[in-house]
Amino acid sequence: MTTPEDLYREKFSGYSPEPPQELWNGIDRRLSWRRFFTFNPRTINIYYAAAALGAAAYLGYQLPDKHSDIPGIAAPMEVADVYEPINPVAGHTPTHATPLSGTITPIREFHDETSTRAEADSDNHAHSGPTASTSQSGIIAEHQPDDSANSTADRQEPIRENSNTRESLSDPKKNKDIKVRWGSQGFAAALEAETENGDLSYLWDLGDGGKAVGKKVSHRYAKPGDYRVRLVAFSAAGNFSDTVYQDITIKGTTYSITFPNALVATTSAAAFAPKGNIQELTKYRLTVYNRNGMEVFSTTDPLQGWHGYYHGDRVPKGVYAYRAACQFLNGEQTSYSGSITIFWEENNNLIIHP
Amino acid sequence: MEELELIKKCREGNRKAQCELYRKYSPLLFGICLRYSSSREAAEDILQESFLKIFASIDGYEGTGSFEGWMRRIAVNTAITCYHQNLKHEHHEDVDDYAQTIASQEPNFDSLEFTHEELLGVVNSLPDGYRMVFNMFAVEGFKHREIAEMLNIDINTSKTQFMRARMIVMRRLEELKKTHGK
Numbered sequence: 001m002t003t004p005e006d007l008y009r010e011k012f013s014g015y016s017p018e019p020p021q022e023l024w025n026g027i028d029r030r031l032s033w034r035r036f037f038t039f040n041p042r043t044i045n046i047y048y049a050a051a052a053l054g055a056a057a058y059l060g061y062q063l064p065d066k067h068s069d070i071p072g073i074a075a076p077m078e079v080a081d082v083y084e085p086i087n088p089v090a091g092h093t094p095t096h097a098t099p100l101s102g103t104i105t106p107i108r109e110f111h112d113e114t115s116t117r118a119e120a121d122s123d124n125h126a127h128s129g130p131t132a133s134t135s136q137s138g139i140i141a142e143h144q145p146d147d148s149a150n151s152t153a154d155r156q157e158p159i160r161e162n163s164n165t166r167e168s169l170s171d172p173k174k175n176k177d178i179k180v181r182w183g184s185q186g187f188a189a190a191l192e193a194e195t196e197n198g199d200l201s202y203l204w205d206l207g208d209g210g211k212a213v214g215k216k217v218s219h220r221y222a223k224p225g226d227y228r229v230r231l232v233a234f235s236a237a238g239n240f241s242d243t244v245y246q247d248i249t250i251k252g253t254t255y256s257i258t259f260p261n262a263l264v265a266t267t268s269a270a271a272f273a274p275k276g277n278i279q280e281l282t283k284y285r286l287t288v289y290n291r292n293g294m295e296v297f298s299t300t301d302p303l304q305g306w307h308g309y310y311h312g313d314r315v316p317k318g319v320y321a322y323r324a325a326c327q328f329l330n331g332e333q334t335s336y337s338g339s340i341t342i343f344w345e346e347n348n349n350l351i352i353h354p
Numbered sequence: 355m356e357e358l359e360l361i362k363k364c365r366e367g368n369r370k371a372q373c374e375l376y377r378k379y380s381p382l383l384f385g386i387c388l389r390y391s392s393s394r395e396a397a398e399d400i401l402q403e404s405f406l407k408i409f410a411s412i413d414g415y416e417g418t419g420s421f422e423g424w425m426r427r428i429a430v431n432t433a434i435t436c437y438h439q440n441l442k443h444e445h446h447e448d449v450d451d452y453a454q455t456i457a458s459q460e461p462n463f464d465s466l467e468f469t470h471e472e473l474l475g476v477v478n479s480l481p482d483g484y485r486m487v488f489n490m491f492a493v494e495g496f497k498h499r500e501i502a503e504m505l506n507i508d509i510n511t512s513k514t515q516f517m518r519a520r521m522i523v524m525r526r527l528e529e530l531k532k533t534h535g536k
Contacts (some may be wrong), residue, residue, distance in 0.1 A: 003461045004523045011473055012389060012493055016381035017402055024376055027405050028369070034410065035367035346388030 003064070039316040047239025052234070056203060056213060178233050180246040186222070187252055187328020192216040193231055193244075200240070204228040207248070221329070224252030235286055255280050262341045263306070264350065265314040271305020274324065278302040283327035287319050288340070296320065308342050317344050317352050357421060364412050372409055379422065380405070383429045389489050390433035392478050400436050404429040430494060436505055437486050463527055467534060476526045482508075484519035491516045 002010075007318055056229070063332050180193040193202050193215050204212040206219045207227030221227065234241040257276035281302050288297040296315055297306040308315055323337040343350040360378075363371030383404055387397040407428050415424050425427075477485055486505060490496045498516070502509040 004463065004520055004527065005488075007418055007463045007468070007527075008477070008493050008523075009489075009495075011468070012385060014382070015385035017384055017388065017470070019380045019384040020398060023375065023380070023398055023402060027376065027402055027409075028373070030406055031367075031369075031372060035369060038410075113420060287391065348356060 037272050046236070049234065049236045049238045053201065056211075060211065178231070178242050178244050180229065180231055180244055182229070182246060182248050184248060184250055186328070187250060187332050188218060188220045189221070189248055189250060190216070190218045191229060191231075191246070191248075193233060195233065197235075197240075200233045200235055203232045203234075205232075221250045221252075226248050226250075252330075255330070255332065256334075257281070257302075257324075257326065257336065259322065259324065259336060259338060260340065261338065262343065263308050264343045264345045265308025265317075266345055267307045267309065269307075269345075271307045272297075272322070274302050274336075275306030277328065280329045281326055282329055283333075284324065286322060286324040288322045289317065290320055291318060314344060315342055317342055358417070361415065361417075361421065364409060375408075376405060382422070383425060386426060386429045387433060388474055389493065390430070390437070390483065390486065391479055392485070397438070398432050400429070404432040404434070407432060408428060411465055426494075430490070431504075434486065437482055437505070440482065463531075467531060468527065472530055476523055476530070479526070480519055480522060484522065486514050487512050487515040488519035488523065492520075 035189050037329075136302075177195065177303055178200075178352050180191060181194050182189060182191045184190075189206075191204065191206075193200075200215075202213065202215050202217075204219075206212060206217075206221075208221055208223075210219050210221075212219060226247060229246045229248055231244045231246065232241070233244070255277040257274040257278055260270075260272060263270075263272045274286070278284075283300075284302045285300050286298065286302075286306075287295055290296050296310045299306075319339050319341050321337070321339050322334065325333070325335045327333045341352065343352050345351070360371050360375055364375055378400065382395065384401050387400040387404065388394065391397040393402055404425075408425055411428075415421065477488065481489060483505075484529065487501055490501045490504070496504070498509050498512040501507075501512045505512070507515075
């Protein structure tokens, strides 16, 4: 006798009807996300790379300015931005003397007295503290006087390719050699990783505490000295990593200009104008004020001097204040301020009192 | 691919291995799902949910018992979950079934008399609660105590429902026999 339960047990033991074909598609689709997050040794490197990039971003690395094609120079601060008249008079336009010579023109190349680089000694780094953040490149101006237009043409800082210390984790067969090209101008340095492999990510330790991300970075150092830059390059897949060390030298600046402290108000004698490294000035603005704070002279040409005249007349004898905002070829910005005493010359005598 | 290798790759999220596991075991599990559901569409839903559970919890398979048995149990549990979810929607019993089954004689059936489809048709037509208990007791071999725990019902309810389900099944099988005889 076969009971219903026996009948069903016997009949459905191993009963295997074929399910619809499209059922797997639904399961497959719903499993796709689960697969993505499933631990898999073959894909875990991608997660490591993503985590490294995320951590780098979190720790404050900054992406370099990809639009810059000027190596090594920080975006200059506009002179007009840093310079404000002490007491500007509304509607007043100072009288300018005729420029002696020269113009200010934008350039895309930079010159430096430091045409050679001392070999860096790895034990002799100048480790200064953390400095300004990664700088941006920009256009600055070059002073090109008419009579000495080529005086700075042979002083351009060369971009160097140096042999460097290397700690490689890579498979030498993969042919992913990485070199560091660098150049410096004043306090600014530009660095670029050179490799045939275009799929790498780059982390820079700039030697002074500064960090940067990207194949091409620029940085402004606070102090001159030798720095050891460390570049870590790695592939997104995590199967390649390379660390390159590069010693660089930051020479800083030695530029300075001076102003006279006295002037005879006459068009025939020397004018009130800066002396010193005026050929290296890329931005310049000089303004002179009288004792009431009124602007009596202003120029952006370092070769244009003040003869002690205002609106065609000699200014009164006495003490005048001046302020000059300057930027040099290496990107350094300085301002000078002081006073100048104006004399009158009458009958071959210098007169200071009325 | 060996079963252990297949399981290992499924744990790693290997799509090919998951597909192969599905191809290998989906007919068997579909047979179970068909018995526990009232329609083929419902059985397909249960099968899909079962495989998602299998792939999600395949790490929990310790490899000690039969992998096939482990998957069967997941399919049954999924059917039970589905039953609980649908409990409030389909809860009706045909009173006529009881009156006629009480007088039935002790049956004697030959398994060759019925096709799988006919037997499925009978069990699918049972009220949900009866079908669950009948399948679990008659085919899967669970004890009433286990069924009561799994379905969250009283043990006597399980026994009663099984007896009533059995009577209904017997009566409908006899009707089928008469149809065949004609």
